[in-house]
Amino acid sequence: MKYAILDIETTGGKFNEEGITEIAIHQFDGERVTDQFISLVNPEKEIQSFVVKLTGINNKMVATAPKFHEVAKRIIEITEDCILVAHNAPFDYRILKTEYDRLGYDFQRKTLCTVDLSKKLIPDMESYSLGKLVRALGIPVSNRHRANGDALATLELFKLLLTKEEDHKSISEITRSAHTGILTHKQVELIEQIPNETGIVHFLDKEDQIIYTLASDLLKKDITQLFTKQTSVAKSVNKKMRKIKVVKCGTLLMAQLKMQLALVKFRPKYNRIPSKKMLQASNGLSYPFQNGVMIDKGRNESEKGVFLIKNNKLVGIGYVALQYQINNMTILEQLLSPVLETSPLKKLLVQSHEKKPLKLLAFEPL
DSSP: OOEEEEEEEEOOOSTTOOOEEEEEEEEEOSSSEEEEEEEEOBOSSOOOHHHHHHHOOOHHHHTTSOBHHHHHHHHHHHHTTOEEEETTHHHHHHHHHHHHHHTTOOOOOEEEEHHHHHHHHSTTOSOOSHHHHHHHTTOOOOSTTSHHHHHHHHHHHHHHHHTTOTTOHHHHHHOBOTTTTOOOHHHHHHHHTOOSSSEEEEEEOTTSOEEEEEEESSHHHHHHHHHHOOSHHHHHHHHHOOEEEEEEOSSHHHHHHHHHHHHHHHOOTTSOOOOHHHHHOOOOOOOSSSSEEEEEEOSSTTOEEEEEEETTEEEEEEEEOOHHHHTOHHHHHHHSEEOOOOHHHHHHHHHHHHHSOOEEEEOOOO
């Protein structure tokens, strides 16, 4: 089996209108690299400022680089009869397909995502982002957010994953055909409406019932991944979903708490719903005080995210703009959304505070 380990950097911008700024491909036969191609690419459009800060690739650097049509044949040759392997492969494959579509060429390759493979073979990792994952596994990484640096990190990760099972059964299960991972026109239209921000997204069926929900700090990216996954849950959600509803949040913590509340309230068909025993279980955790507020970032600079604790229980969450409101428990109980605390909610809030402390404001005993 031959693989083409791939990473692409893009201009950013509107969905399906991005251009490639850099590409790195390492052809790999399972034991050694047999060929490689690394190049800046002139995208013939402006690079978004946030991308310049992230990658260091600016418009001047790519001005004299070859345009995509000048490297297209080389990419076809080096990926011929290979499975494309990338960290978040649906993104890289979509970008390549889009570029070839502009040239009138039907580019098709099987794909394998190292995010999916890592989740299957190395469960319970704290994060599956490339940087955090390879550092946690002791894989050296340099030149992050540049195509070759990320491609080499993905290559070393893939080598490690190959050693996890000799029969490569998981690889066969996760590898997607050339026709999967491609978004439908309807899905593209939905994604174009989604900000790549933090929040929760509800997937609704034709009766406007929530059938699936997820929390994310990169909504557009994670929704795109769900649309292109080949798991039974993803397939069911894609088949039944008619529209999506996004609730913007200031932080991932707030989004995760709101998602836990949604699971209990709406019981989405394709989520894993916590059992009554799990909801009521005693986890032995305590808040930093019996009565007070834990303060997080808001959705903008003029407000704060607030978690109200009363008698060592979470009783309200939401956003507040004025400091005098935050200082008054009676006012907060009127402004915030009421919460019936569960064990998962308490565990999530307490453990998150332990990892990344929130600002605290204790109230006098009631």
